[in-house]
Amino acid sequence: MGKIVRVDMTAKKVIVEEVPEKYQLLGGRALTSQIVHDEVPPTCHPLGPYNKLVIAPGLLSGTPAPSSGRLSVGGKSPLTGGIKEANAGGISSQELANLGIKAIVVEGRPREEGWYLLWLSPEGAELLPADDLAGKGTYEVTKICRQRFGDKVGVITIGPAGEMMLAAAGVTNNDPEGNSSRYAGRGGLGAVMGSKRLKAIVVDSPSIFDAPLKDPDRFKAAARRFADILHQHPVTGQGLPAYGTNVLMNIINEAGTLPTRNFRFGRFDKAAEVSGEKLAEVAVARGGLATHACHPGCVMRCSNVYPLPDGKVCAPIEYETAWAFGPNLEIGSLDIIGELNYLCNDLGLDTIETGVTLGVLMEAGVIPFGDGEAAIRLLKEVYQGTPMGRIVSSGAAAAGRIFGVTRVPAVKGQGLPAYDPRACKGNGVTYATSPMGADHTAGYAVTANILKVGGYVDPLKPEGQVDLSRNLQIATAFIDSTGLCLFVAFAVLDNPEGLPTILEMINAQYGTSLTAEDAMEMGKNILRAEREFNLRAGFTRADDRLPEFFTYEPLPPHNTVFDVPGEELDQVFNF
Amino acid sequence: MGKIVRVDMTAKKVIVEEVPEKYQLLGGRALTSQIVHDEVPPTCHPLGPYNKLVIAPGLLSGTPAPSSGRLSVGGKSPLTGGIKEANAGGISSQELANLGIKAIVVEGRPREEGWYLLWLSPEGAELLPADDLAGKGTYEVTKICRQRFGDKVGVITIGPAGEMMLAAAGVTNNDPEGNSSRYAGRGGLGAVMGSKRLKAIVVDSPSIFDAPLKDPDRFKAAARRFADILHQHPVTGQGLPAYGTNVLMNIINEAGTLPTRNFRFGRFDKAAEVSGEKLAEVAVARGGLATHACHPGCVMRCSNVYPLPDGKVCAPIEYETAWAFGPNLEIGSLDIIGELNYLCNDLGLDTIETGVTLGVLMEAGVIPFGDGEAAIRLLKEVYQGTPMGRIVSSGAAAAGRIFGVTRVPAVKGQGLPAYDPRACKGNGVTYATSPMGADHTAGYAVTANILKVGGYVDPLKPEGQVDLSRNLQIATAFIDSTGLCLFVAFAVLDNPEGLPTILEMINAQYGTSLTAEDAMEMGKNILRAEREFNLRAGFTRADDRLPEFFTYEPLPPHNTVFDVPGEELDQVFNF
Incomplete structure (x- = not known):
């Protein structure tokens, strides 16, 4: 079921592989992190020939599941030196899933000059020269690709920053209107793509909602229920739809x-x-x-x-x-x-x-x-x-x-x-400990610290933040694997039907019988793989700390410092 | 015996302390590394208030021991993020030792603008304003200080690079003619000095060879013998004196x-x-x-x-x-x-x-x-x-x-x-594993690899390099603590009388009875303290590796790659 498109940039060869059994039930972040864990030497240079860029739609991407169009991009980060997954909206995730592509793995590195474009369509996968796109901004590249390959294509691309292999470069793809603004931004994965001299990936699928479903009726019922759950919650049903993030x-x-x-x-x-x-x-x-x-x-x-x-x-x-x-x-x-x-x-x-x-x-x-x-x-x-x-x-x-x-x-x-981690200390714990580096999306404790979603933990006190961040990091890793937008978490945290309904969709799609426990185990496994990669890359508890000025410089107006003890931070991954 | 000058740059206060018993028989690198180990939080920001700059003459500095004028400078390195000791010649080490100063410890960080100068003389230690020296190059600063404090003073200073806290900035001091060119260069300790807003240290001692000796006659005899040993070796007696390094x-x-x-x-x-x-x-x-x-x-x-x-x-x-x-x-x-x-x-x-x-x-x-x-x-x-x-x-x-x-x-x-570590593999082992980062002086395997001093180990083969580097790193740490120039090692490696004569000088000076075993134990203890600091700072075996291109890019003319296995590199500090 599905395939992996492996692109060897040293030999300029594309191979389409069957998906190994062990990857069948992984998607999004679970899949990118597992492939990076399994195939990338943790101490390699992030911009050298041994790093890989892995792109994967989520488990539910390409189906009618509401808000399931997230695309995960992974690799070893030139910014952090550790494992990285960044995900974005846009249309490419759904297109990839509808082409039956579970992952793209870009590996090697050309020895000579020149830029390339990977074209993915129902006819197959082809590497094309793209020197004409080099140096161009993402808006223009996306426009040219839509003119060349049709205005329904998804264009995954990098800008000049990625070409220059700069560590803040992201990977973008476009929204339905063709705006190249949906960024897998964090961690410099655009520089990794640039190091491979791959300027763009064009994904050309005739459909976007037709990924195969084992039990379409059961799936559709669950998807409708899930849409209702999202509509009913004040954040996902009112706040976000009215004013956005x-x-x-x-x-x-x-x-x-x-x-x-x-x-x-x-x-x-x-x-x-x-x-x-x-x-x-x-x-x-x-x-x-x-x-x-x-x-x-x-x-x-x-x-x-x-x-x-x-x-x-x-x-x-x-x-x-x-x-x-x-x-x-x-x-x-x-x-x-x-x-x-x-x-x-x-x-x-x-x-x-x-x-x-x-x-x-x-x-x-x-x-x-x-x-x-x-x-x-x-x-x-x-x-x-x-x-x-x-x-x-x-x-x-x-x-x-x-x-x-x-x-x-x-x-x-x-x-x-x-x-600020001094007045939203749950986020501080996430920043300090996430394998991704400082990342609010990795364990968004703003929920319980500030928004009182999924309970309440006083944002100014150190107590309870480690448990909060741990639970959120586990749940997030699972959500990041489904292709669902993380924002569904607002509703899922407050509605006991949320998680079961997500699982119902997955089970209907894949013919599985995953439980909530399985979901949390999947989240934990992702974090374990990511932590293990980072450990082998040379990370230690010294890397799981905030910069020291947060510990001695009080933040007005509350005048608190970050005071979650190091020994507690070291307990985040004690599962 | 001796004193420690502690300079609090936050409070602008200088305190002269007795030397604790445990530091009495440490000097140079042994003392800077031990104080950094004991007093600096390993995860602190190297340019923040918690780092310290430690300056120490060697055990034999300030005596008539030949070539004993090395000055050690230590701290947490802004370049490596680990512990650092860099040492230099010049006249300040001898002047400090003759003032009875075993170490200067510069700590804290001013909250306001302004630059300072530390003046050390027989009358005491004083912190003076030095805004007039800010922005000036080291040659001019040294010239001004020699005009102001007398042309016999040693001037330890930083240039504009150190003031800007740039990570390649060193700490310099002058030779007898007043040239500010004797650099404790490596590891960015000049940036640490800059972060303290200390532009210069002026060391004004009336004597340079009169450090106290328990048994002057015994000492002088040993010193004469040591000079002979240096004169007799082809490298220290002919090569270096004729053409320099x-x-x-x-x-x-x-x-x-x-x-x-x-x-x-x-x-x-x-x-x-x-x-x-x-x-x-x-x-x-x-x-x-x-x-x-x-x-x-x-x-x-x-x-x-x-x-x-x-x-x-x-x-x-x-x-x-x-x-x-x-x-x-x-x-x-x-x-x-x-x-x-x-x-x-x-x-x-x-x-x-x-x-x-x-x-x-x-x-x-x-x-x-x-x-x-x-x-x-x-x-x-x-x-x-x-x-x-x-x-x-x-x-x-x-x-x-x-x-x-x-x-x-x-x-x-x-x-x-x-x-190059690919054709001088013993140095490659030192580069990879020294707590200092890539540093030829930390374990100069060129001796046995190229110069056939202290035996011969084929530079192109991986065999024997780990043992060679280990022994040299231990011996070097000891030498770096004596104030002796590392170049004495050429003679010491080939002459069985070398090390005993160094110990004879130390024993005559301090009334001790150190043996060769004690000397090697001192070397090991230094490396242990440095490794422990780095471990707590977050270093792992992943940091004890050469950049990957040395492992796959052969070096002409021998066309060898660096192939000492990682597991062997991990055995360098197995003592």
Whole structure:
């Protein structure tokens, strides 16, 4: 059932393989992490010939399961030096699943110059020369590919940053309208793709909802039930559909855990100016959209379409991006944020890492905090590959080293996202311990810390955060394997029917009889494989810590420090 | 006996402490590494308030023991993230010992702007404002300090690179003529000093040979015997005194292990042009010196004074520097090498790390191989603190990341020195496993691999290299603690009277009865403390490996790869 497309970039050969039995019931992150674990030498150079780039749709991708279009991208990260999985929406996951492709494995490295494109269609898989696409931004590459291969194709691509093998480069794919803005952004996997000299993968499937189902009727009933569960929850049924993820801006600001001025303060006086509410108002006034689906079949529709003053369109501006370029840099303008976001999308850069890096550069005094035009100027240098442009795209840790900055908010070399660990300590535990490096999506404790979803754990106290993060990390690893958007977790955490309904869909699709226990075991197995890879790559408990300034610099307004003890952090993976 | 000068840069307070019993018989590297081990949290930020800079003369420094003027500088390295000791000649070690100072410990970090100078004299220790020295090169700082405090003082200082906290910054001190060119260069300890905002330490002792001796007659007899031993060996008595360390250029080239063009080839067709023989010829013709002592009482006098065409004087050009800027960059001009060396001395940069970084930048195509003028231009950018200047000074690993280069010759983040590990495999073992990162001085297997000193181990075969490196690392750690120049090892390895005579001097000085076994135990204890620090800092066996390209890219002319198995490397510290 299904196949693996193996692309040898040294020999320029594509082989289509049967899926081994052991991978049959893995998808998304479970599959990328397991293949990386099984095939990549943990100590290899992330940009060398021994690393592999693995791309996989989730277990439910390509079916009518609501919001199941996530695409996982994995490999050894040039940013963290550890295993990496980053996932994104967009249409490629559904297209891949409908072509029967469980994974693409890109390996080796060309010895000579030249760029390539992998074309996947019902006729097979073919590696084509793509020198004409080299140097181009992702918007243009996607446009050219849609002209060349048809406007229904999914285009998985990298921008100039990935070609230059810069450690903040992501892998993007497009939404239904052709916007190359759905990023598997974190961890520099775009640089890995660049190191293989693979500029783009074009996925051309005639269908997107027709992945094989063992029991279609049972599946459809479960999918309908799952859509209802999502509709009924206030976050997935109301908050996200109304204002998208940026509905969080005012909430996190109010909670006093909105990292401002490179993690100096927990509130930003211009938060409302860059909030989801404001975004919706401006977007609609300019003929954009306050709500939008990043892939067909999403019921949450948390994306948006934000027209920029110059006529360009940024779709979407996510909360974490609005934070990275907004409060984090003391920039209170959605238009500046949108411009920086658009540039990152086109350059092929992770917006979070780039925003954190710009914050470190502002901390160093390279440009002033609040100076949006200067930030845009720095970012545009990436197109030219200037030394500064390269620094901006190499991650916060590298920028901190180059500019002698000690206040670098990064764990395992990856920049911290939009929730300060001193006033949302559950997220702090996740940042410190996730095999992915600092990553809010790896165990989103904002749920119980701030939103009171799935219970409540006081965000300012160390107690209970380790258990919270552990449970979330396990559940997340499972969700990341299904192809479901992680946001379904809001509803699943509060509705006892949530998880059984997901399992009902999987069981109906594959003819299996997975239980909730199996699901949690799958989550644990993923984390075990990822931890084992990192262990062999040289990670220790010393890597499972936050930067020291979070332990001695209190965060206003709550004036708390991060005080979850190291010995407790070491208990996160005690299963 | 002796005292520790503890400088609290947060409070701007100097405290002079008695030396605890446990440190009484430690000196140099033994003392810096033990204090760092005992007092510095291994996971702290190297440029943050919790790191400490420790400076210590050796056990024999300040006595008439020949060639005993090495000064050790230690701390947590911003380059490697591990423990670091770097040592240098120059006059400060002898001055410190004659003031009865066993160690200077610089701790804390000022919260406000401003630079400081520590003045040590028979009257005591005083912290003085030094804003007028900020931004100045080391030559000028040393000149000003000698004008201000007298021309006999030792000036321990950092250049602009250290002030900017760049990871390739070293700590320098001056030779008897006032040249600030004796570098504790490796590992970025200059950046640690910069992070403390300590621009310089002025050591003003009325004597340099009068450190207390329990039994002066016995000591003098042993010292005379030791001088004889050094005079009698061909390397310490003839090779080094005639042509300095750069006598190695032709030898290492002939051996086919001279890393050329960023470690692509093992021979350089212009090696003779940049050799010690050529250097002596040019230096003497221009009124310089082919031979020179970096501190009073050195009998090997392996330093030199090389006048540059524009009238500046570079003293000395060492072999590793000539290699780093010569064969490594395919530059065949001693004048270019001298100019780059002079710039590094003035900027306060480690020449090896800077040369390896320039090699990586040439590999990236930033400037062409062989283009000396372009290299000088890049290096001069450090004065301005441009992005490129900062990259040049941040180490090869950071430059590799910024420019997407996979052929980065570095271990634990520190660039490899002047002996290719594929054709001098004993050095490869040392590079891989030393707690210091890639460091030829930590276990100089060139002795038995190439020079046939202390036996012979075939440099091209993996057999015997682990034992060779282990023994040398232990012996080196001991030597590094005595204040003796490591070059005495050439004679000591071949003369059974060597080690007993060193111990006789120590025993006569301290009234002890140390045996050869005690000396080796001291060496082992140092390595144990350093390894334990690194372990707690997060190092694993994955860090004890060479970059992967050395394992699959054969080095001409011998066409060997580095093939000492990982499991054997893990046995280096099995004592």
